[in-house]
Amino acid sequence: MHAMQLRRPGEPLIHTQMPDPEPGRGEVRLRVSACGVCRTDLHVVDGELPDPKLPVIPGHEIVGKIDAVGTGVEALRIGIRVGVPWLGSTCGVCAYCARDQENLCDRPLFTGYTRDGGYATHVVADARFVFPLPPDGDDVATAPLLCAGLIGWRSLVMAGDGKHLGIFGFGAAGHIIAQVARWQGRSVYAFTRKGDVEAQALATSLGAEWAGGSEEQPPAPLDAAIIFAPVGDLVPLALRAVRKGGRVVCAGIHMSDIPSFPYRILWEERQLLSVANLTRGDGIEFFKVAAQAGIRTHTSVFPLREANEVLAKLRAGQITGAAVLQP
Numbered sequence: 431m432h433a434m435q436l437r438r439p440g441e442p443l444i445h446t447q448m449p450d451p452e453p454g455r456g457e458v459r460l461r462v463s464a465c466g467v468c469r470t471d472l473h474v475v476d477g478e479l480p481d482p483k484l485p486v487i488p489g490h491e492i493v494g495k496i497d498a499v500g501t502g503v504e505a506l507r508i509g510i511r512v513g514v515p516w517l518g519s520t521c522g523v524c525a526y527c528a529r530d531q532e533n534l535c536d537r538p539l540f541t542g543y544t545r546d547g548g549y550a551t552h553v554v555a556d557a558r559f560v561f562p563l564p565p566d567g568d569d570v571a572t573a574p575l576l577c578a579g580l581i582g583w584r585s586l587v588m589a590g591d592g593k594h595l596g597i598f599g600f601g602a603a604g605h606i607i608a609q610v611a612r613w614q615g616r617s618v619y620a621f622t623r624k625g626d627v628e629a630q631a632l633a634t635s636l637g638a639e640w641a642g643g644s645e646e647q648p649p650a651p652l653d654a655a656i657i658f659a660p661v662g663d664l665v666p667l668a669l670r671a672v673r674k675g676g677r678v679v680c681a682g683i684h685m686s687d688i689p690s691f692p693y694r695i696l697w698e699e700r701q702l703l704s705v706a707n708l709t710r711g712d713g714i715e716f717f718k719v720a721a722q723a724g725i726r727t728h729t730s731v732f733p734l735r736e737a738n739e740v741l742a743k744l745r746a747g748q749i750t751g752a753a754v755l756q757p
């Protein structure tokens with residue numbers, strides 16, 4: 431196999447060849463067809479998340495076909511098309527696993543962070559945590575659903591069912607969740623970096639009521655806002671944009687520090703929440719919704735070997751929609 435491997439955080443990924451990994455008990459191996467590039471990959475590569483496995487192969491929006499099956503795997507066979515998400519495995523016995531909150535497991539493994547991910551030709555995954563996909567879908571278009579879609583969906587559910595929804599940071603997750611929200615009959619207000627006309631045009635083309643810079647006030651008070659951009663400064667801006675009793679959901683795994691803000695913008699029963707990871711239940715639910723809502727992802731495709739350049743573009747805000755790598 432070959433892969434783009436992170437040896438030390440803060441350094442570029444290195445193209446590496448190595449023997450094909452063998453699936454162990456309960457695992458499957460995929461031949462990777464497409465792997466989306468998530469903001470979290472950038473946090474791993476930049477060393478903003480603690481204790482990665484090193485070296486590690488990033489990537490947790492993986493689509494491919496199973497080409498080897500370990501012992502003890504009943505449900506999956508060679509040739510099945512599957513997706514591999516961020517949640518790589520859980521312990522199954524901690525208090526969180528026991529109460530149906532496996533996203534908060536005390537001893538989880540995460541794909542492309544604490545186990546190897548999909549910036550590669552092959553990846554091994556725990557068979558219990560992969561999602562079987564329809565045999566004939568578009569692999570590139572599907573890849574961003576595996577995290578941007580899935581964790582976006584969890585964030586949307588946590589935002590409640592208010593009609594006026596703000597989305598701060600209109601990238602991979604934002605453009606998917608805007609489509610789900612429109613399909614649910616909500617009005618979407620897209621907040622982007624100041625002057626990011628491409629992201630604003632994408633938002634409008636997907637049915638957003640309004641698109642503007644994060645500092646701007648939306649034309650109507652929001653019932654809820656989801657913050658996808660890893661920018662703490664957006665928290666007080668989002669709180670100011672939501673109505674009494676409204677919610678602000680922070681969807682990312684990492685955010686720059688949140689500046690202090692006056693209590694009065696939180697008061698009146700506004701709520702500030704965060705989302706962590708996903709459960710397998712979120713995935714099953716979201717793939718149904720995505721099919722019904724007819725989600726169309728806007729992707730830019732790059733060869734696997736250009737992973738470093740793609741991460742640099744994502745860091746600089748130069749990707750519109752979602753970036754996807756293909757080996």
Ligand SMILES: [Zn+2]
Binds near residue numbers: 524525526532537538
């Ligand atoms: Zn657990």
Ligand SMILES: [Zn+2]
Binds near residue numbers: 471490577
């Ligand atoms: Zn992700």
